[in-house]
Amino acid sequence: MRIIDSHTEGEPTRTIFNAALDLGSGPLSEKAKVFEKKYRDFCGSILKEPRGNDAYVGALVVESDESDCVAGVIFFNTIQNLGMCGHGTIGLSATMAYLGQIEPGSHTFETPVGKVAIELKTPNRVAVTNVESYRFASDVLVNVDSYGELAGDIAWGGNWFFLVKDSPVPIKLKYLRQLTDLGLAIRNDLENKGITGSQGAWIDHIELYGPPELDGSNSRSFVLVPSGSYDRSPCGTGCSAKMACLAADRSWPAGKTWIQESVIGSTYSLSYEHGEAGGVIVTVEGSAYVTAEVVPIFDSRDPYRTGI
Numbered sequence: 001m002r003i004i005d006s007h008t009e010g011e012p013t014r015t016i017f018n019a020a021l022d023l024g025s026g027p028l029s030e031k032a033k034v035f036e037k038k039y040r041d042f043c044g045s046i047l048k049e050p051r052g053n054d055a056y057v058g059a060l061v062v063e064s065d066e067s068d069c070v071a072g073v074i075f076f077n078t079i080q081n082l083g084m085c086g087h088g089t090i091g092l093s094a095t096m097a098y099l100g101q102i103e104p105g106s107h108t109f110e111t112p113v114g115k116v117a118i119e120l121k122t123p124n125r126v127a128v129t130n131v132e133s134y135r136f137a138s139d140v141l142v143n144v145d146s147y148g149e150l151a152g153d154i155a156w157g158g159n160w161f162f163l164v165k166d167s168p169v170p171i172k173l174k175y176l177r178q179l180t181d182l183g184l185a186i187r188n189d190l191e192n193k194g195i196t197g198s199q200g201a202w203i204d205h206i207e208l209y210g211p212p213e214l215d216g217s218n219s220r221s222f223v224l225v226p227s228g229s230y231d232r233s234p235c236g237t238g239c240s241a242k243m244a245c246l247a248a249d250r251s252w253p254a255g256k257t258w259i260q261e262s263v264i265g266s267t268y269s270l271s272y273e274h275g276e277a278g279g280v281i282v283t284v285e286g287s288a289y290v291t292a293e294v295v296p297i298f299d300s301r302d303p304y305r306t307g308i
């Protein structure tokens, strides 16, 4: 097994090669289910504290049966699998470039929710063309103590999101505690009301939007991720969900660049085209850097070897 860490616009990815796990012989979507069920301790030991933390996303690289794909990848966080991961795909691409496994140009990865294309522009700059994204519901009301009623949209961008256009809390790092509490309270209210994505899917990511702070950018966002931590990047799948909502509202045209800031001020450059199923195909461009090579040691005497 070989493990390389990177960050994409501030958000960490831990990429795992040659893990030699027995995931069966089904399609990647089935292998991902086997991975989630059978290898919880593996995920915990790789991503959770004390070896990692709640912000990490793992990218388990597997062989793809698709002849046009350079690899298959299963993304996971400290509690479950992700469908797709935008920052993780950019991190994986920069990591494979660092290892000399891919050259600048076009490549395709297989994920459990579909194929994603990348353009490796430089060893660190990557544009990801995501799976088709769509808005599932608009103006859904939630109730949150101290903020009252808030309206948001539910959208799919490779994961499920609830997006609040005008956050009552400013999108600034100094309000991280309040933003996190608000995100958790919204998620709880959605759960209590039985509000889900399609087929009862848990809406596990909450996005709060506010005005941009940087010249030339369009918006700033805070993204609560399933572990209760937050995305340091603008969240690739979350940006895809956002573009799907903008397209559904007809408030941003296809092909025009949108710059999305994260709560730490890092940015993605986004645009969309109309998809075949009525949604949008979003391209997310950002930068990633390799930060470390990790050689984990699993000491059988360590009570926290599978994470806290």
Ligand code: PYC
Binding pocket: 011, 057, 082, 084, 085, 086, 087, 088, 159, 225, 231, 233, 234, 235, 236, 237, 238
């Ligand atoms: O970039 O898509 C993303 C993502 C999902 C969760 C954390 N990052």
